[in-house]
Amino acid sequence: MTVPDLYSAGIASGWNVVDAATLAAPLALDADVAIVGSGAGGGVAAEILSEAGLRVVLLEEGALRTSDSFRDMDEGRAYRELYQEGAARATADGAIAILQGRAVGGSTTVNWSSSFRTPPQTLAHWAAHHAVSGHAAADMAPWFARMEARLSVAPWGMAPNGNNGVLKRGCDKLGWESHVIPRNVKGCWNSGYCGLGCPVNAKQSMLVSTIPAALARGATLVHRVRVRAFAHDGKTVGALAGEALGADGRTPTGVAVTVRARHYVAAGGAINTPALLLRSRAPDPHQRLGLRTFIHPVNLSIAVMPEQVDPYYGAPQSVASDHFQWKDGATGAIGYKLEVPPLLPGISAGVFGSVGEALRADMAALPRTNAMLALLRDGFVPHSEGGRVRIAGDGSPVLDYDMNDYLWDGVRRAWLSMAEAQFAAGALRVRPAHLDAPYYADWASARAGIAALPLAKFRAALFSAHLMGGCGMSDEPRLGVVDSGGRHHQLNNLSVLDGSVFPTSIGANPQLSVFALSAQNAHGLAARLVR
Structure with a gap:
């Protein structure tokens, strides 16, 4: 039995999907909202903002890979095509391996589908120690319920393997x-190859759920495009500048991609979003950007x-x-x-x-x-301050994390x-x-x-697939990069809607936390923009 490829039919019906690798001339787009990153935060935001009638452009550095290319269930192909740095991303010293998605849908395309609500202890800690408001357990409960219903999240009903x-x-x-x-699955075949991309579209990743919904409402998806920087005057972002990548998904072709929007959303995750803001020289008067990056070692x-x-x-x-x-x-x-x-x-x-x-x-x-x-x-005590994201000479992200x-x-x-x-x-x-x-x-x-x-280090095997922080939220500007609604403290038309806003790690697999928090904050953003 084969499962139809959602994107072949969608593109044939008129979805706006641009593979930047095929561009022969510069591309300039206008939008109400430009979203950088199509993972748990960006994918959720794209659906909610397009539902509100806003013109959305969604930009993704990775390629569009669909169920058609997942059916071989080949590890080598999957790591090469679907993960940051071919699944070789690591901390700056190479001591801690980092598994992070790099494709349309981000890490939701390749994660293992575990979906936990943020522990109430974590939410209480954020309020008490990081000046976070509006995200207490009672505030978040309806948003968890909403995203659980949207993405078919339920306790796994079969016997454990x-x-x-x-x-x-x-x-x-x-x-x-x-x-x-x-788990966020519907009609799961119980194969076990979730980390290589679901070949039957059972995992309700952004690839098969929110992004198709946004495209059906007129959103534009541009993939294989690397967003280099936001252009701004210190108060307002005027445009974002990107570069098309070739068929290998890594080598720039020299073709520019520019988007002008009313509002911009950074949603590249807890390594790429801080790096994007660092490349953009975003205002950072309290020197918070890139700090307190957590990984659940x-x-x-x-x-x-x-x-x-x-x-x-x-x-x-x-x-x-x-x-x-x-x-x-x-x-x-x-x-x-x-x-x-x-x-x-x-x-x-x-x-x-x-x-x-x-x-x-x-x-x-x-x-x-x-x-x-x-x-x-990690992240709950003064002697667990997490790591730091910085940028290398070529602008690529680097994560320092000590033990x-x-x-x-x-x-x-x-x-x-x-x-x-x-x-x-x-x-x-x-x-x-x-x-x-x-x-x-x-x-x-x-x-x-x-x-x-x-x-x-290097004697003990350490790794992580959970990346959080680096653009921490706090209503107190001296403590955070964004406020509790994800709005940048200095750039008035920039929001961050991904796991980089977490003030600490959460103590559980973070995807449902990103879904719910991004949905809550994207809903507030949509209301402001529509008004």
Whole structure:
């Protein structure tokens, strides 16, 4: 059974979709609103603003890839075409890998579909410590409900796959809290290849939901265009300047793309949006731009089980545990959420961190391998200030993110928790993703071994797919780049509607938080512009 490609039919019916790689002459567009970035923030904003009758231009650096190109479920193709820097993006020192989408739909096209509401503890912390208003749990509840209904978000109704089952079994055995993960899917085939683009349009990413809705209402989508800067006078943005990219999606063709609009929305995510504003030399009187960028630093634990787990099949994430998330409150020792990642063969080879015969043995055991991950909740205490986005000489974004004792303490405690859960679930052997760690045959050995592991970058495998902050919101200009409505404090016709406005990390997979907050703020923006 094949699923029709939404875009072939839509373009044939008159959708305004421009592939900048095909442009032979400069392109100039006028709009009510120009949106830079088509992911969770930009895609939601495009639908809401076009629904209000506003002329919307949506610009995306990545290419338009649709279900037709996802059907091979090929890892190499997907990482090359759908991820920032071919899935090789990392912190400036290369110590923390960063998985971030780069295609129409942004990271929603390639994420694993986990959809959590922002924890009320996080929302309360923002109000109390970052002068954020209008986003308390009661304020956000209708917006979460709205986006959950719009994107078919519901707890996963099928049994967990073997990989998630290990986490559930371990939590049950130890008496730890666990819960079913809500997912934004409709008619899911349970294949497990969400990270490579959904071949059957079941995942309700922006690619198949809000962006088609905006296009049907007259919005224009320009893809394979890199927005270099906003032109402004210090108070008002007058235009945005972009450059067309070639068929490779990376090499500029020399063709200029210019958009003039009444209002501009930056929605490129928590690395690209701060970089865009830095390139634009946006006013930053309090030196906040690019600071407090958070990533939920992630560490892993690998277990070989007696049974076949097949960690590459089935819904990638369907079980999570918050047992350690708020154990010491919001501002105590760093908390973490336990989940599992899918283990497709290509990415697994990197996760194992082994070579030669050891790697062959690890890959041979892949069908019986479980992995757990911990999302460390950074940003809630003074000694967890996150990282900093800056720009290189060519204007490309760079993320500095250091690991201090506070974070390393969380890494070690998370390894211990994951190993304990894996052994409780029946693991034959367990190994933290650390170059100096062997496989441990029992919980007592693991506990002693993990306690002695040196905590250092490049020895411990660290990564993130959750990018937050860098343009933090606060009603107090000295504390934030934008106000609680996403409006830039100095540029009166610029808003930021993406995860870069989060004052801290949130302590859960952030896509539903971005959906709801962007919907709330885009609705307010639409009302102001229509008036």
